[in-house]
Amino acid sequence: xxxxxxxxxxxxxxxxxxxxxxxxxxxxxxxxxxxxxxxxxxxxxxxxxxxxxxxxxxxxxxxxxxxxxxxxxxxxxxxxxxxxxxxxxxxxxxxxxxxxxxxxxxxxxxxxxxxxxxxxxxxxxxxxxxxxxxxxxxxxxxxxxxxxxxxxxxxxxxxxxxxxxxxxxxxxxxxxxxxxxxxxxxxxxxxxxxxxxxxxxxxxxxxxxxxxxxxxxxxxxxxxxxxxxxxxxxxxxxxxxxxxxxxxxxxxxxxxxxxxxxxxxxxxxxxxxxxxxxxxxxxxxxxxxxxxxxxxxxxxxxxxxxxxxxxxxxxxxxxxxxxxxxxxxxxxxxxxxxxxxxxxxxxxxxxxxxxxxxxxxxxxxxxxxxxxxxxxxxxxxxxxxxxxxxxxxxxxxxxxxxxxxxxxxxxxxxxxxxxxxxxxxxxxxxxxxxxxxxxxxxxxxxxxxxxxxxxxxxxxxxxxxxxxxxxxxxxxxxxxxxxxxx
Ligand code: KG4
Numbered sequence: 343x344x345x346x347x348x349x350x351x352x353x354x355x356x357x358x359x360x361x362x363x364x365x366x367x368x369x370x371x372x373x374x375x376x377x378x379x380x381x382x383x384x385x386x387x388x389x390x391x392x393x394x395x396x397x398x399x400x401x402x403x404x405x406x407x408x409x410x411x412x413x414x415x416x417x418x419x420x421x422x423x424x425x426x427x428x429x430x431x432x433x434x435x436x437x438x439x440x441x442x443x444x445x446x447x448x449x450x451x452x453x454x455x456x457x458x459x460x461x462x463x464x465x466x467x468x469x470x471x472x473x474x475x476x477x478x479x480x481x482x483x484x485x486x487x488x489x490x491x492x493x494x495x496x497x498x499x500x501x502x503x504x505x506x507x508x509x510x511x512x513x514x515x516x517x518x519x520x521x522x523x524x525x526x527x528x529x530x531x532x533x534x535x536x537x538x539x540x541x542x543x544x545x546x547x548x549x550x551x552x553x554x555x556x557x558x559x560x561x562x563x564x565x566x567x568x569x570x571x572x573x574x575x576x577x578x579x580x581x582x583x584x585x586x587x588x589x590x591x592x593x594x595x596x597x598x599x600x601x602x603x604x605x606x607x608x609x610x611x612x613x614x615x616x617x618x619x620x621x622x623x624x625x626x627x628x629x630x631x632x633x634x635x636x637x638x639x640x641x642x643x644x645x646x647x648x649x650x651x652x653x654x655x656x657x658x659x660x661x662x663x664x665x666x667x668x669x670x671x672x673x674x675x676x677x678x679x680x681x682x683x684x685x686x687x688x689x690x691x692x693x694x695x696x697x698x699x700x701x702x703x704x705x706x707x708x709x710x711x712x713x714x715x716x717x718x719x720x721x722x723x724x725x726x727x728x729x730x731x732x733x734x735x736x737x738x739x740x741x742x743x744x745x746x747x748x749x750x751x752x753x754x755x756x757x758x759x760x761x762x763x764x765x766x767x768x769x770x771x772x773x774x775x776x777x778x779x780x781x782x783x784x785x786x787x788x789x790x791x792x793x794x795x796x797x798x799x800x801x802x803x804x805x806x807x808x809x810x811x812x813x814x815x816x817x818x819x820x821x822x823x824x825x826x827x828x
């Protein structure tokens with residue numbers, strides 16, 4: 343048995359063999375594959391003596407990876423090792439052209455083919471629902487020459503709120519992290535305008551991707567996988583990042599890894615210090631306030647969460663009513679340093695649980711401000727910032743203290759935009775000063791939204807083969823505990 347490239351003279355025989363498939367290529371399609379498609383390579387197994395054709399295999403090649411599109415053996419030559427011959431010989435030929443990574447889709451019902459591919463080194467990756475026109479699922483498989491041992495180069499994309507970002511990591515090390523912030527554009531509205539956010543993401547996404555690749559000195563063809571924030575966040579904003587990620591994944595034929603935004607915030611700390619388990623993550627941001635307990639990597643249990651507003655949201659709303667710029671956390675943090683805790687604000691919900699409530703606190707501040715205005719009194723902004731911050735951050739410290747009594751942990755990790763707050767940082771460090779519990783304080787660059795953190799989680803998820811089909815959508819209220827469900 344020999345192998346050779348198909349020529350246009352093989353057209354009729356290949357079309358005949360196509361009939362073995364449930365959805366055969368037409369004669370025109372096969373002609374296109376042989377003559378025109380620059381990505382297509384068709385190899386024929388034949389007899390050297392008689393020239394008779396036994397079967398063929400059709401690959402589509404992108405850079406160093408190939409997708410098997412068709413593999414057929416004439417009925418009379420089946421069970422004679424033709425398929426195995428075609429696979430092994432093509433691997434040898436394609437390797438000479440530096441192709442060493444293969445993917446394929448096969449019908450879920452075609453057990454014979456699935457077993458054949460497994461025998462030749464393919465591994466199951468995921469099931470693609472209703473992939474075929476008759477509604478049948480596809481099994482997606484991959485084979486690489488030690489594909490898990492190769493450098494893992496992840497391109498991460500983040501677009502969940504008002505930062506468009508792309509980052510590249512290589513084996514977990516950050517090569518580039520480009521962030522384009524929209525804060526100036528939203529400032530005049532005192533908060534993020536979702537529609538404007540989506541439009542700006544759309545304008546910026548290609549630039550940040552291009553810049554991240556250039557800065558990392560990485561080519562698209564070097565990438566191993568695409569990681570992208572799938573939620574939580576603003577629906578339109580998330581869509582832009584996900585569509586860009588899906589497109590790259592499709593064109594490059596590499597896996598798509600959906601990442602939970604808050605996993606990202608927690609894992610951003612890994613660029614500073616390795617996570618040690620069990621740990622308590624204090625996730626405080628514009629959209630979330632959660633205590634997350636992690637027994638090991640990628641294991642998240644929410645042990646406390648806000649029942650209404652997020653802490654960052656309350657900083658922003660309080661700042662707005664005090665006439666301070668967006669995002670409110672930054673001026674409040676600064677002005678509180680110059681103020682006294684002189685305003686009496688109610689302590690939010692205290693039911694003994696580890697949960698939070700911030701809407702009452704925000705309303706209390708608004709009421710004080712309005713009452714003062716009515717009386718013609720001037721609000722002492724610095725004092726109000728101090729009073730509000732003491733209560734808002736005091737709540738976090740109170741729940742962290744309670745969690746210490748109920749859970750065992752070796753590390754406390756701050757995460758999210760509000761973890762930039764200087765008073766929170768001081769108080770957490772103070773709380774664990776004379777204990778064995780280590781505190782990780784993230785550097786300021788990783789408290790704001792960025793794609794470096796998404797690439798970091800992507801690196802972990804890649805090793806666990808948490809890959810998605812291209813038909814996934816975003817989830818604006820995705821729970822961290824469901825980070826593998828999409
Ligand atoms: O993590 P992030 O960018 O938003 C979400 O992903 O949800 O966090 C933004 C939030 C804003 O509410 C902002 O006011 C707050 O983080 N923030 C701060 C500080 N810096 C930013 N809050 C308190 N103190 C700060 N220094």
